[in-house]
Amino acid sequence: MNTAAASRYTAEYQAIAPVLPGRDLPWLQSLRAQALEKFSARGFPSLREEEWRYTNVSAIEKKLFSPSMSIASSHIDTDWLKSYQLEDAWSVVLVDGHFSGELSVLEGLPEAVSVMSMADALVKQPEALERYINQAVNYNEHGFIAFNTAWFTDGLFVHIPAKQVLEKPVQVLHLITQADVLATTRNIIVADEMAEAEIIETFAGLDNAYLTAAVTEVFIGVNAGVTFYKMQCEPEKAYHFGGAYIKQSRDARFSHHNFAFGGLLARSDVHADLDHASECELNGLYLGIKRQHIDNHTRINHLKPHAISRELYKGVLDDRARGVFQGRVIVAVDAQKTDSQMNNRNLLLSNDAEADTKPQLEIYADDVKCGHGVTVGQLDEKSIFYLQSRCVDEETARNMLTFAFANEMVDKVKIKGLHDRVLEQVLARFPQEGVSKEWL
Amino acid sequence: MLSIKNLTVNVGDKPILKGINLEIKAGEIHAIMGPNGSGKSTLSHILSGKAGYTVTGGTVTYQGKNLLEMAPEIRAREGVFLAFQYPVEIPGVSNIYLLKAALNSIRKHHGQPEVDAMDFLTLIKSKVRLLEMDEKFLYRAVNEGFSGGEKKRNEILQMAILEPKLCILDETDSGLDIDALKVVAEGVNSLRSPERSFVMVTHYQRLLDYIKPDFVHVLAHGQIVKSGGAELALELEEKGYGWLEDTQAAA
Structure with missing residues (x-):
């Protein structure tokens, strides 16, 4: 717990609070206030928290990153943008934590589908957001989530109505162009019953030190399917926290592909709650070079029977890089016939590289098939x-x-x-x- | 082509090869036979440059050069090819990619330009047919999920494409049924030429029914205890290795 750092951020909060989106929504004001209080008391996560024991974020506490209150999208280099932005997709581009209409591509969306910035959604569909924000993950979970909940400046809102199958992927690009900036974005993805969608989340920035603290909540309806790709290519001095929290309904399918490539210190959470007979696939690839520290935390909650989960995370670590994998699979007492397999494979290319891997199975049901495997090794x-x-x-x-x-x-x-x-x-x-x- | 003189090799402190002498001329086929543990595989490993062995004496000269001083990939580029007893599975690397990388390494080594994409495809497709393989094999990961027979056939396919000068076949016949053995033998026979030599390391005489050797050598306890023509293999088939080992032990 570092409340000194927290109080420095909190002191700054008063200055920016009036310009955060949704300030006319009492429920959101109240949620932000509670989250702020939690963050003030608790600060960023510390090594004493079990799920943060391998990742020391004190470097973030020592600095003071400030949110950008303006957008400078005219300075975005087109080639640089195109190296991340897909041609054949709808995209929402967030520059320094704010929506850029100029760079985003939203033409031709089916009428019933909503794809817009979070700031827009708070104006146009506040009741939908009230239903979903803070529901797939609670700000009590850890300091970064409390921080994000209080501070978020913008983000992505996607709503796909029942039975709608999106023909093109939706991409959200988080681009950071300024030094020492803080980018807190909140994304909400909702796929109603039988809907299907592909979502791509890309993080990149110019070569500066900055902090990304992004939280994405995904709600997948009955028998609906979402494929989610995260491509994290932050520059080498950046700090990154990005969490995806998923609620799967009965028979829902979810697959997540997590590419963790950049950042000096990067932490990713992927936590999914599985209902009856739902399927969850988590794939990850983390590449560490130089002095990078890349932490991947996954949690799969089998809450009901007959759900299937498959997880494979692979790490390649060179130089003095350190990779962390903590994977928890929790099988509730009701979740009979659970079928779960978790694997983590690490390839160390140098003697100074390090991999810390901790798979955890917590099984409270008695008729389940659960396995896990871990390797840390060198080239054969x-x-x-x-x-x-x-x-x-x-x-x-x-x-x-x-x-x-x-x-x-x-x-x-x-x-x-x-x-x-x-x-x-x-x-x-x-x-x-x-x-x-x-x-x- | 290859001249081995008084070669002695240790693994750790343990002598495995205890003075091997062998002369192989261009175009010849030599079979090296012997019981398990006689040093047959060690000899093929030493020729191909595998780590883990210490040469304690003797020389190996290949086309007038000191073979033992060359890195494994240089030997391969100079025309030494080892068909592995246990081909290694390489997930994520496709057969066709490896073949192209190998062929281009050889060409670069000899100062030639990279192979033309169309010529390359024509070449490998003709060799794939020769070995009665499915073209899909080319796009699969090297040896991954292959049966024992498919792995051995893949070794011969690589050999047919890389056209080495000295082919070392390390127990290529082990584990093959008769049909697979015939295909492999046909592949080898199609590569016979006055410029190419073969060293076939084998435990079984059966292979030699399909690939007729010019010379047969029997290796026991790290030494060649008897050499002869193709008829020696038949004698071994009849009598087993026991009489030779006994001779050697008595000597």
């Missing part, structure tokens, strides 16, 4: 020799095997434009000698 010498005996030099062989290890996760991306962008990020982070895009 037999494979290297095999490639050498096929004319490939040792360095290229190592690069090929490293790339192949990571590429298994990239290959799961079924949207071509995104697949290519993720692949480019992977190739940019590891030596490419002998590895080319014609791999596939």
